[in-house]
Amino acid sequence: MSRAAQLQKLADASYIDPAIFELRPDYRAVLLVVDGLVPGASNEASETLLQKAEASARAALNEQKVESLPHVAAWRAAYQGFGAKPNRTRNSLEALLRRAVTGLPRVNRLTDIYNAISVLHQIPLGGEDLSKYSGPPRLIRATGEEPFDTASNGETVIEHPEPGEVIWCDDEGVTCRRWNWRQGRRTQLQDETTTALFILDALDPVTTDALQAAAEELATHLSGLGPDITITDHLITKTTLT
Structure with missing residues:
Protein backbone atom coordinates (compact mmCIF):
# COMPACT_ATOMS: atom_id res chain seq x y z
CA MET A 1 0.00 0.00 0.00
CA SER A 2 1.37 3.41 -0.95
CA ARG A 3 2.05 6.07 1.66
CA ALA A 4 -0.80 8.18 0.25
CA ALA A 5 -3.17 5.21 0.51
CA GLN A 6 -2.08 4.56 4.10
CA LEU A 7 -2.78 8.15 5.05
CA GLN A 8 -6.15 8.13 3.31
CA LYS A 9 -7.06 4.94 5.16
CA LEU A 10 -6.16 6.57 8.48
CA ALA A 11 -8.18 9.69 7.66
CA ASP A 12 -11.14 7.58 6.60
CA ALA A 13 -10.95 5.61 9.86
CA SER A 14 -11.53 8.76 11.92
CA TYR A 15 -14.71 8.62 13.93
CA ILE A 16 -17.27 10.99 15.39
CA ASP A 17 -19.63 9.56 17.98
CA PRO A 18 -23.32 10.00 17.11
CA ALA A 19 -23.68 11.61 20.56
CA ILE A 20 -21.81 14.61 19.16
CA PHE A 21 -24.47 15.10 16.51
CA GLU A 22 -27.18 14.77 19.15
CA LEU A 23 -25.52 17.74 20.85
CA ARG A 24 -24.92 19.69 17.62
CA PRO A 25 -26.54 18.26 14.48
CA ASP A 26 -24.93 21.08 12.48
CA TYR A 27 -21.36 20.00 13.30
CA ARG A 28 -19.00 19.21 10.43
CA ALA A 29 -15.28 18.52 10.28
CA VAL A 30 -12.61 18.23 7.64
CA LEU A 31 -9.57 16.19 8.58
CA LEU A 32 -6.50 17.01 6.49
CA VAL A 33 -3.51 14.66 6.61
CA VAL A 34 -0.24 16.08 5.30
CA ASP A 35 2.92 14.03 4.80
CA GLY A 36 6.37 15.02 3.57
CA LEU A 37 6.61 18.31 5.43
CA VAL A 38 10.05 19.85 5.60
CA PRO A 39 10.36 21.66 8.95
CA GLY A 40 11.35 25.27 8.83
CA ALA A 41 11.34 28.53 10.75
CA SER A 42 8.86 31.32 10.10
CA ASN A 43 9.62 32.93 6.76
CA GLU A 44 8.49 35.78 4.54
CA ALA A 45 5.53 33.83 3.16
CA SER A 46 4.20 32.85 6.59
CA GLU A 47 4.78 36.40 7.86
CA THR A 48 2.75 37.83 4.98
CA LEU A 49 -0.09 35.39 5.68
CA LEU A 50 -0.08 36.23 9.39
CA GLN A 51 -0.20 39.96 8.66
CA LYS A 52 -3.17 39.37 6.34
CA ALA A 53 -4.94 37.43 9.09
CA GLU A 54 -4.25 40.14 11.68
CA ALA A 55 -5.68 42.82 9.38
CA SER A 56 -8.74 40.62 8.77
CA ALA A 57 -9.30 40.21 12.51
CA ARG A 58 -8.94 43.91 13.22
CA ALA A 59 -11.47 44.71 10.48
CA ALA A 60 -13.97 42.18 11.85
CA LEU A 61 -13.58 43.41 15.42
CA ASN A 62 -14.02 47.03 14.42
CA GLU A 63 -17.61 46.08 13.63
CA GLN A 64 -18.50 43.99 16.69
CA LYS A 65 -17.12 42.30 19.77
CA VAL A 66 -15.37 38.98 19.31
CA GLU A 67 -18.03 37.04 21.22
CA SER A 68 -20.68 38.43 18.86
CA LEU A 69 -19.04 37.15 15.68
CA PRO A 70 -21.45 34.51 14.35
CA HIS A 71 -19.14 31.49 14.41
CA VAL A 72 -17.59 32.44 17.75
CA ALA A 73 -21.10 32.79 19.22
CA ALA A 74 -22.03 29.37 17.84
CA TRP A 75 -19.04 27.75 19.52
CA ARG A 76 -19.72 29.51 22.80
CA ALA A 77 -23.24 28.02 22.70
CA ALA A 78 -21.81 24.59 21.87
CA TYR A 79 -19.49 24.77 24.87
CA GLN A 80 -22.40 25.64 27.14
CA GLY A 81 -24.22 22.62 25.69
CA PHE A 82 -21.77 20.19 27.29
CA GLY A 83 -21.27 22.18 30.48
CA ALA A 84 -18.15 24.22 29.70
CA LYS A 85 -17.94 27.89 30.60
CA PRO A 86 -16.94 29.79 27.44
CA ASN A 87 -15.64 32.80 29.36
CA ARG A 88 -13.16 30.56 31.18
CA THR A 89 -12.29 28.08 28.41
CA ARG A 90 -12.35 29.84 25.08
CA ASN A 91 -12.45 27.85 21.88
CA SER A 92 -9.30 28.11 19.78
CA LEU A 93 -10.89 30.45 17.23
CA GLU A 94 -11.92 32.99 19.84
CA ALA A 95 -8.55 32.79 21.57
CA LEU A 96 -6.70 33.45 18.30
CA LEU A 97 -8.97 36.30 17.26
CA ARG A 98 -8.39 38.02 20.59
CA ARG A 99 -4.62 37.69 20.12
CA ALA A 100 -4.73 38.79 16.48
CA VAL A 101 -5.64 42.36 17.39
CA THR A 102 -2.25 42.91 19.02
CA GLY A 103 -0.35 40.28 17.04
CA LEU A 104 -0.48 36.55 16.41
CA PRO A 105 2.40 34.39 17.66
CA ARG A 106 5.26 33.58 15.30
CA VAL A 107 6.19 29.94 15.96
CA ASN A 108 7.34 28.19 12.79
CA ARG A 109 6.04 28.25 9.25
CA LEU A 110 3.76 25.23 9.76
CA THR A 111 2.04 26.63 12.86
CA ASP A 112 1.98 30.15 11.41
CA ILE A 113 0.07 28.93 8.35
CA TYR A 114 -2.66 27.08 10.18
CA ASN A 115 -3.14 29.86 12.73
CA ALA A 116 -3.52 32.37 9.90
CA ILE A 117 -6.05 30.21 8.05
CA SER A 118 -8.07 29.80 11.24
CA VAL A 119 -8.32 33.57 11.67
CA LEU A 120 -8.90 34.35 7.98
CA HIS A 121 -11.78 31.87 7.71
CA GLN A 122 -12.98 32.27 11.30
CA ILE A 123 -13.02 28.56 12.05
CA PRO A 124 -11.38 26.55 14.84
CA LEU A 125 -8.39 24.68 13.38
CA GLY A 126 -6.10 22.34 15.26
CA GLY A 127 -2.77 20.83 14.19
CA GLU A 128 -1.33 17.56 15.51
CA ASP A 129 1.78 15.45 14.93
CA LEU A 130 0.25 12.34 13.38
CA SER A 131 3.36 10.24 14.00
CA LYS A 132 2.58 10.47 17.74
CA TYR A 133 -0.93 9.05 17.33
CA SER A 134 -1.98 5.58 18.44
CA GLY A 135 -4.90 4.59 16.23
CA PRO A 136 -7.24 6.94 14.36
CA PRO A 137 -8.60 10.23 15.75
CA ARG A 138 -12.01 10.06 17.41
CA LEU A 139 -14.40 12.74 18.66
CA ILE A 140 -16.45 11.49 21.58
CA ARG A 141 -18.10 12.53 24.83
CA ALA A 142 -15.71 11.62 27.62
CA THR A 143 -16.27 9.07 30.34
CA GLY A 144 -13.94 11.09 32.57
CA GLU A 145 -11.35 8.31 32.75
CA GLU A 146 -9.35 9.29 29.66
CA PRO A 147 -5.80 10.59 30.42
CA PHE A 148 -4.78 14.04 29.18
CA ASP A 149 -1.12 15.00 29.35
CA THR A 150 -0.51 18.66 30.01
CA ALA A 151 1.78 20.87 32.09
CA SER A 152 1.36 22.83 35.32
CA ASN A 153 4.07 25.12 36.71
CA GLY A 154 6.50 23.64 34.21
CA GLU A 155 5.84 20.06 35.31
CA THR A 156 4.12 17.32 33.30
CA VAL A 157 0.78 16.32 34.81
CA ILE A 158 -1.99 13.95 33.81
CA GLU A 159 -5.51 15.37 33.99
CA HIS A 160 -8.88 13.91 33.06
CA PRO A 161 -11.81 15.49 31.24
CA GLU A 162 -15.17 16.00 32.86
CA PRO A 163 -17.71 13.23 32.16
CA GLY A 164 -19.68 14.24 29.08
CA GLU A 165 -17.03 16.68 27.88
CA VAL A 166 -16.43 16.66 24.12
CA ILE A 167 -12.91 15.44 23.40
CA TRP A 168 -10.71 14.35 20.54
CA CYS A 169 -8.77 11.22 21.45
CA ASP A 170 -6.88 8.21 20.16
CA ASP A 171 -6.13 4.80 21.71
CA GLU A 172 -3.78 6.33 24.32
CA GLY A 173 -5.93 9.17 25.58
CA VAL A 174 -7.12 12.72 24.99
CA THR A 175 -5.48 14.67 22.18
CA CYS A 176 -7.63 17.81 22.56
CA ARG A 177 -9.97 18.79 25.37
CA ARG A 178 -13.31 20.60 25.11
CA TRP A 179 -13.65 20.00 21.39
CA ASN A 180 -11.10 22.61 20.29
CA TRP A 181 -9.83 24.25 23.46
CA ARG A 182 -6.48 22.77 24.54
CA GLN A 183 -4.28 20.21 22.82
CA GLY A 184 -2.30 17.57 24.67
CA ARG A 185 1.49 17.64 24.74
CA ARG A 186 1.98 14.12 23.38
CA THR A 187 0.64 14.86 19.91
CA GLN A 188 1.36 18.57 19.59
CA LEU A 189 3.21 19.83 16.53
CA GLN A 190 6.97 20.02 16.97
CA ASP A 191 9.70 21.79 15.03
CA GLU A 192 10.65 18.41 13.56
CA THR A 193 7.12 17.31 12.55
CA THR A 194 6.93 15.82 9.05
CA THR A 195 3.44 14.27 9.12
CA ALA A 196 0.59 16.34 10.47
CA LEU A 197 -3.14 16.09 11.04
CA PHE A 198 -5.25 19.22 10.81
CA ILE A 199 -8.84 19.32 12.09
CA LEU A 200 -11.11 22.07 10.79
CA ASP A 201 -14.39 22.50 12.71
CA ALA A 202 -17.63 24.14 11.64
CA LEU A 203 -21.07 24.90 13.05
CA ASP A 204 -23.85 26.90 11.46
CA PRO A 205 -23.78 29.57 10.06
CA VAL A 206 -20.54 28.40 8.42
CA THR A 207 -21.48 26.31 5.40
CA THR A 208 -19.87 23.07 4.30
CA ASP A 209 -18.65 24.85 1.17
CA ALA A 210 -16.98 27.51 3.32
CA HIS A 221 -0.17 26.81 1.53
CA LEU A 222 1.04 23.53 3.04
CA SER A 223 1.84 22.10 -0.38
CA GLY A 224 4.76 24.52 -0.58
CA LEU A 225 6.43 23.14 2.55
CA GLY A 226 8.31 20.36 0.81
CA PRO A 227 9.10 18.84 -2.58
CA ASP A 228 7.17 15.61 -1.96
CA ILE A 229 4.06 16.70 -0.06
CA THR A 230 1.12 14.29 0.06
CA ILE A 231 -2.25 15.63 1.22
CA THR A 232 -5.43 13.66 1.85
CA ASP A 233 -8.69 14.87 3.36
CA HIS A 234 -11.89 13.50 4.81
CA LEU A 235 -15.16 15.37 5.39
CA ILE A 236 -17.40 14.13 8.20
CA THR A 237 -20.98 15.30 8.65
CA LYS A 238 -24.07 13.85 10.29
CA THR A 239 -25.20 12.45 6.95
CA THR A 240 -21.91 10.67 6.27
CA LEU A 241 -22.52 8.49 9.32
CA THR A 242 -26.01 7.40 8.27
Missing part, protein backbone atom coordinates in the same frame (compact mmCIF):
# COMPACT_ATOMS: atom_id res chain seq x y z
CA LEU A 211 -15.39 24.82 5.50
CA GLN A 212 -14.01 23.03 2.47
CA ALA A 213 -12.74 26.31 1.04
CA ALA A 214 -10.73 26.84 4.22
CA ALA A 215 -9.33 23.31 3.94
CA GLU A 216 -8.38 23.91 0.32
CA GLU A 217 -6.57 27.15 1.15
CA LEU A 218 -4.74 25.43 4.00
CA ALA A 219 -3.72 22.61 1.64
CA THR A 220 -2.49 25.12 -0.94
Whole structure:
Protein backbone atom coordinates (compact mmCIF):
# COMPACT_ATOMS: atom_id res chain seq x y z
CA MET A 1 0.00 0.00 0.00
CA SER A 2 1.37 3.41 -0.95
CA ARG A 3 2.05 6.07 1.66
CA ALA A 4 -0.80 8.18 0.25
CA ALA A 5 -3.17 5.21 0.51
CA GLN A 6 -2.08 4.56 4.10
CA LEU A 7 -2.78 8.15 5.05
CA GLN A 8 -6.15 8.13 3.31
CA LYS A 9 -7.06 4.94 5.16
CA LEU A 10 -6.16 6.57 8.48
CA ALA A 11 -8.18 9.69 7.66
CA ASP A 12 -11.14 7.58 6.60
CA ALA A 13 -10.95 5.61 9.86
CA SER A 14 -11.53 8.76 11.92
CA TYR A 15 -14.71 8.62 13.93
CA ILE A 16 -17.27 10.99 15.39
CA ASP A 17 -19.63 9.56 17.98
CA PRO A 18 -23.32 10.00 17.11
CA ALA A 19 -23.68 11.61 20.56
CA ILE A 20 -21.81 14.61 19.16
CA PHE A 21 -24.47 15.10 16.51
CA GLU A 22 -27.18 14.77 19.15
CA LEU A 23 -25.52 17.74 20.85
CA ARG A 24 -24.92 19.69 17.62
CA PRO A 25 -26.54 18.26 14.48
CA ASP A 26 -24.93 21.08 12.48
CA TYR A 27 -21.36 20.00 13.30
CA ARG A 28 -19.00 19.21 10.43
CA ALA A 29 -15.28 18.52 10.28
CA VAL A 30 -12.61 18.23 7.64
CA LEU A 31 -9.57 16.19 8.58
CA LEU A 32 -6.50 17.01 6.49
CA VAL A 33 -3.51 14.66 6.61
CA VAL A 34 -0.24 16.08 5.30
CA ASP A 35 2.92 14.03 4.80
CA GLY A 36 6.37 15.02 3.57
CA LEU A 37 6.61 18.31 5.43
CA VAL A 38 10.05 19.85 5.60
CA PRO A 39 10.36 21.66 8.95
CA GLY A 40 11.35 25.27 8.83
CA ALA A 41 11.34 28.53 10.75
CA SER A 42 8.86 31.32 10.10
CA ASN A 43 9.62 32.93 6.76
CA GLU A 44 8.49 35.78 4.54
CA ALA A 45 5.53 33.83 3.16
CA SER A 46 4.20 32.85 6.59
CA GLU A 47 4.78 36.40 7.86
CA THR A 48 2.75 37.83 4.98
CA LEU A 49 -0.09 35.39 5.68
CA LEU A 50 -0.08 36.23 9.39
CA GLN A 51 -0.20 39.96 8.66
CA LYS A 52 -3.17 39.37 6.34
CA ALA A 53 -4.94 37.43 9.09
CA GLU A 54 -4.25 40.14 11.68
CA ALA A 55 -5.68 42.82 9.38
CA SER A 56 -8.74 40.62 8.77
CA ALA A 57 -9.30 40.21 12.51
CA ARG A 58 -8.94 43.91 13.22
CA ALA A 59 -11.47 44.71 10.48
CA ALA A 60 -13.97 42.18 11.85
CA LEU A 61 -13.58 43.41 15.42
CA ASN A 62 -14.02 47.03 14.42
CA GLU A 63 -17.61 46.08 13.63
CA GLN A 64 -18.50 43.99 16.69
CA LYS A 65 -17.12 42.30 19.77
CA VAL A 66 -15.37 38.98 19.31
CA GLU A 67 -18.03 37.04 21.22
CA SER A 68 -20.68 38.43 18.86
CA LEU A 69 -19.04 37.15 15.68
CA PRO A 70 -21.45 34.51 14.35
CA HIS A 71 -19.14 31.49 14.41
CA VAL A 72 -17.59 32.44 17.75
CA ALA A 73 -21.10 32.79 19.22
CA ALA A 74 -22.03 29.37 17.84
CA TRP A 75 -19.04 27.75 19.52
CA ARG A 76 -19.72 29.51 22.80
CA ALA A 77 -23.24 28.02 22.70
CA ALA A 78 -21.81 24.59 21.87
CA TYR A 79 -19.49 24.77 24.87
CA GLN A 80 -22.40 25.64 27.14
CA GLY A 81 -24.22 22.62 25.69
CA PHE A 82 -21.77 20.19 27.29
CA GLY A 83 -21.27 22.18 30.48
CA ALA A 84 -18.15 24.22 29.70
CA LYS A 85 -17.94 27.89 30.60
CA PRO A 86 -16.94 29.79 27.44
CA ASN A 87 -15.64 32.80 29.36
CA ARG A 88 -13.16 30.56 31.18
CA THR A 89 -12.29 28.08 28.41
CA ARG A 90 -12.35 29.84 25.08
CA ASN A 91 -12.45 27.85 21.88
CA SER A 92 -9.30 28.11 19.78
CA LEU A 93 -10.89 30.45 17.23
CA GLU A 94 -11.92 32.99 19.84
CA ALA A 95 -8.55 32.79 21.57
CA LEU A 96 -6.70 33.45 18.30
CA LEU A 97 -8.97 36.30 17.26
CA ARG A 98 -8.39 38.02 20.59
CA ARG A 99 -4.62 37.69 20.12
CA ALA A 100 -4.73 38.79 16.48
CA VAL A 101 -5.64 42.36 17.39
CA THR A 102 -2.25 42.91 19.02
CA GLY A 103 -0.35 40.28 17.04
CA LEU A 104 -0.48 36.55 16.41
CA PRO A 105 2.40 34.39 17.66
CA ARG A 106 5.26 33.58 15.30
CA VAL A 107 6.19 29.94 15.96
CA ASN A 108 7.34 28.19 12.79
CA ARG A 109 6.04 28.25 9.25
CA LEU A 110 3.76 25.23 9.76
CA THR A 111 2.04 26.63 12.86
CA ASP A 112 1.98 30.15 11.41
CA ILE A 113 0.07 28.93 8.35
CA TYR A 114 -2.66 27.08 10.18
CA ASN A 115 -3.14 29.86 12.73
CA ALA A 116 -3.52 32.37 9.90
CA ILE A 117 -6.05 30.21 8.05
CA SER A 118 -8.07 29.80 11.24
CA VAL A 119 -8.32 33.57 11.67
CA LEU A 120 -8.90 34.35 7.98
CA HIS A 121 -11.78 31.87 7.71
CA GLN A 122 -12.98 32.27 11.30
CA ILE A 123 -13.02 28.56 12.05
CA PRO A 124 -11.38 26.55 14.84
CA LEU A 125 -8.39 24.68 13.38
CA GLY A 126 -6.10 22.34 15.26
CA GLY A 127 -2.77 20.83 14.19
CA GLU A 128 -1.33 17.56 15.51
CA ASP A 129 1.78 15.45 14.93
CA LEU A 130 0.25 12.34 13.38
CA SER A 131 3.36 10.24 14.00
CA LYS A 132 2.58 10.47 17.74
CA TYR A 133 -0.93 9.05 17.33
CA SER A 134 -1.98 5.58 18.44
CA GLY A 135 -4.90 4.59 16.23
CA PRO A 136 -7.24 6.94 14.36
CA PRO A 137 -8.60 10.23 15.75
CA ARG A 138 -12.01 10.06 17.41
CA LEU A 139 -14.40 12.74 18.66
CA ILE A 140 -16.45 11.49 21.58
CA ARG A 141 -18.10 12.53 24.83
CA ALA A 142 -15.71 11.62 27.62
CA THR A 143 -16.27 9.07 30.34
CA GLY A 144 -13.94 11.09 32.57
CA GLU A 145 -11.35 8.31 32.75
CA GLU A 146 -9.35 9.29 29.66
CA PRO A 147 -5.80 10.59 30.42
CA PHE A 148 -4.78 14.04 29.18
CA ASP A 149 -1.12 15.00 29.35
CA THR A 150 -0.51 18.66 30.01
CA ALA A 151 1.78 20.87 32.09
CA SER A 152 1.36 22.83 35.32
CA ASN A 153 4.07 25.12 36.71
CA GLY A 154 6.50 23.64 34.21
CA GLU A 155 5.84 20.06 35.31
CA THR A 156 4.12 17.32 33.30
CA VAL A 157 0.78 16.32 34.81
CA ILE A 158 -1.99 13.95 33.81
CA GLU A 159 -5.51 15.37 33.99
CA HIS A 160 -8.88 13.91 33.06
CA PRO A 161 -11.81 15.49 31.24
CA GLU A 162 -15.17 16.00 32.86
CA PRO A 163 -17.71 13.23 32.16
CA GLY A 164 -19.68 14.24 29.08
CA GLU A 165 -17.03 16.68 27.88
CA VAL A 166 -16.43 16.66 24.12
CA ILE A 167 -12.91 15.44 23.40
CA TRP A 168 -10.71 14.35 20.54
CA CYS A 169 -8.77 11.22 21.45
CA ASP A 170 -6.88 8.21 20.16
CA ASP A 171 -6.13 4.80 21.71
CA GLU A 172 -3.78 6.33 24.32
CA GLY A 173 -5.93 9.17 25.58
CA VAL A 174 -7.12 12.72 24.99
CA THR A 175 -5.48 14.67 22.18
CA CYS A 176 -7.63 17.81 22.56
CA ARG A 177 -9.97 18.79 25.37
CA ARG A 178 -13.31 20.60 25.11
CA TRP A 179 -13.65 20.00 21.39
CA ASN A 180 -11.10 22.61 20.29
CA TRP A 181 -9.83 24.25 23.46
CA ARG A 182 -6.48 22.77 24.54
CA GLN A 183 -4.28 20.21 22.82
CA GLY A 184 -2.30 17.57 24.67
CA ARG A 185 1.49 17.64 24.74
CA ARG A 186 1.98 14.12 23.38
CA THR A 187 0.64 14.86 19.91
CA GLN A 188 1.36 18.57 19.59
CA LEU A 189 3.21 19.83 16.53
CA GLN A 190 6.97 20.02 16.97
CA ASP A 191 9.70 21.79 15.03
CA GLU A 192 10.65 18.41 13.56
CA THR A 193 7.12 17.31 12.55
CA THR A 194 6.93 15.82 9.05
CA THR A 195 3.44 14.27 9.12
CA ALA A 196 0.59 16.34 10.47
CA LEU A 197 -3.14 16.09 11.04
CA PHE A 198 -5.25 19.22 10.81
CA ILE A 199 -8.84 19.32 12.09
CA LEU A 200 -11.11 22.07 10.79
CA ASP A 201 -14.39 22.50 12.71
CA ALA A 202 -17.63 24.14 11.64
CA LEU A 203 -21.07 24.90 13.05
CA ASP A 204 -23.85 26.90 11.46
CA PRO A 205 -23.78 29.57 10.06
CA VAL A 206 -20.54 28.40 8.42
CA THR A 207 -21.48 26.31 5.40
CA THR A 208 -19.87 23.07 4.30
CA ASP A 209 -18.65 24.85 1.17
CA ALA A 210 -16.98 27.51 3.32
CA LEU A 211 -15.39 24.82 5.50
CA GLN A 212 -14.01 23.03 2.47
CA ALA A 213 -12.74 26.31 1.04
CA ALA A 214 -10.73 26.84 4.22
CA ALA A 215 -9.33 23.31 3.94
CA GLU A 216 -8.38 23.91 0.32
CA GLU A 217 -6.57 27.15 1.15
CA LEU A 218 -4.74 25.43 4.00
CA ALA A 219 -3.72 22.61 1.64
CA THR A 220 -2.49 25.12 -0.94
CA HIS A 221 -0.17 26.81 1.53
CA LEU A 222 1.04 23.53 3.04
CA SER A 223 1.84 22.10 -0.38
CA GLY A 224 4.76 24.52 -0.58
CA LEU A 225 6.43 23.14 2.55
CA GLY A 226 8.31 20.36 0.81
CA PRO A 227 9.10 18.84 -2.58
CA ASP A 228 7.17 15.61 -1.96
CA ILE A 229 4.06 16.70 -0.06
CA THR A 230 1.12 14.29 0.06
CA ILE A 231 -2.25 15.63 1.22
CA THR A 232 -5.43 13.66 1.85
CA ASP A 233 -8.69 14.87 3.36
CA HIS A 234 -11.89 13.50 4.81
CA LEU A 235 -15.16 15.37 5.39
CA ILE A 236 -17.40 14.13 8.20
CA THR A 237 -20.98 15.30 8.65
CA LYS A 238 -24.07 13.85 10.29
CA THR A 239 -25.20 12.45 6.95
CA THR A 240 -21.91 10.67 6.27
CA LEU A 241 -22.52 8.49 9.32
CA THR A 242 -26.01 7.40 8.27
